[in-house]
C-alpha cells in the first residue's frame with residue numbers, strides 16, 4: 001500500500017499578521033512548523049504502516065525552506081519525501097496548488113490513500129484536499145476522526161464528524177481523506193529518525209518533473225483574485241448581566257437586545 005501525505009509548512013502562530021501593502025502574510029520572525037492537522041495525517045499514515053505495512057511518502061509544495069518540514073516528517077519515520085518547488089508555482093492559489101500536488105502524486109505513480117489535514121492554520125480554506133481529489137478523479141471524505149482498512153486494504157471505513165454527530169462512510173480506495181486533531185496523538189521523532197533526517201537528501205520536483213502545464217500553475221493558473229485582505233478589528237469586551245434575579249436578568253437582557261435591534 002502506498003500512502004501519500006500532503007503537508008504544508010505554516011507560521012507557528014494563529015495570530016496571522018498581514019502586510020496591508022502587499023496583501024501577503026508577514027512571515028518574518030515567525031518560526032515555521034508542520035501544519036498541526038498534517039501531523040495527525042502523518043500519524044494516521046504511520047499507524048497504518050505499523051499495523052498493515054505501507055510505504056509512506058510525504059509531499060509539500062512550497063519554497064526551499066519547506067524542506068525542514070519534510071525533514072521533520074522523515075524523523076518521524078516516513079519513508080520518502082518530495083518538495084514540490086519551482087518559481088513557476090509562485091502566486092498559486094488553492095486551485096493551482098491542488099493541481100500541482102495532484103500532478104506530483106501522479107508523477108509518483110499514484111497512491112492507494114492520500115491524507116491531508118482538515119485545513120491549514122494560515123490559509124484556512126480547507127480546499128486543497130478536496131481539490132486534489134477532484135484533479136485526480138478520486139472520492140474524498142473530509143473531517144475524519146477514525147479510519148480502518150477493510151477487505152485487505154481494498155476499502156476504508158471512516159468516521160466523518162459534523163456539527164451534531166458523525167457519519168460512518170465506506171469508500172473504495174484510492175481515496176483522499178482530510179483528518180481532524182481527534183484522529184490521534186502524533187508521535188515524537190526518535191533519535192535514530194532525527195539522525196537519518198539530518199543526513200537525508202530532499203528530492204525536489206519541478207513543474208517540468210511533474211508534467212504541470214505552465215498555464216495551470218502560478219498566478220496565471222490561479223482564478224482567485226485577492227481584492228483586499230485585512231485583520232478584523234479586535235472585539236471589545238461584552239456586557240455582564242448579574243446581581244439580579246434570573247427573571248430580572250432575562251428582562252434586562254431582552255431590553256438590551258431590543259436596544260441593539262437584535263430582536
Ligand SMILES: Cc1cc2nc3c(=O)[nH]c(=O)nc-3n(C[C@H](O)[C@H](O)[C@H](O)COP(=O)(O)OP(=O)(O)OC[C@H]3O[C@@H](n4cnc5c(N)ncnc54)[C@H](O)[C@@H]3O)c2cc1C
Nearest residue numbers: 006061091093094097116117119120123124125126127128
Ligand atoms: C491569488 C493567490 C496567490 C497566492 N500566492 C501564494 C504564493 O505565492 N506562495 C504561497 O505559499 N502561497 C500563496 N497563496 C496561498 C496558497 O494558495 C494557499 O496557502 C494554498 O493553496 C493552501 O491553501 P490553504 O492554506 O487554505 O490550505 P487548506 O486547503 O486549508 O489545506 C488543507 C490541507 O491541504 C494540504 N495542503 C495545503 N497546502 C499545501 C501545500 N502547499 N503543500 C502540501 N500540502 C498542502 C495540507 O494537508 C492541508 O492540511 C496564494 C493564494 C492566493 C489566493
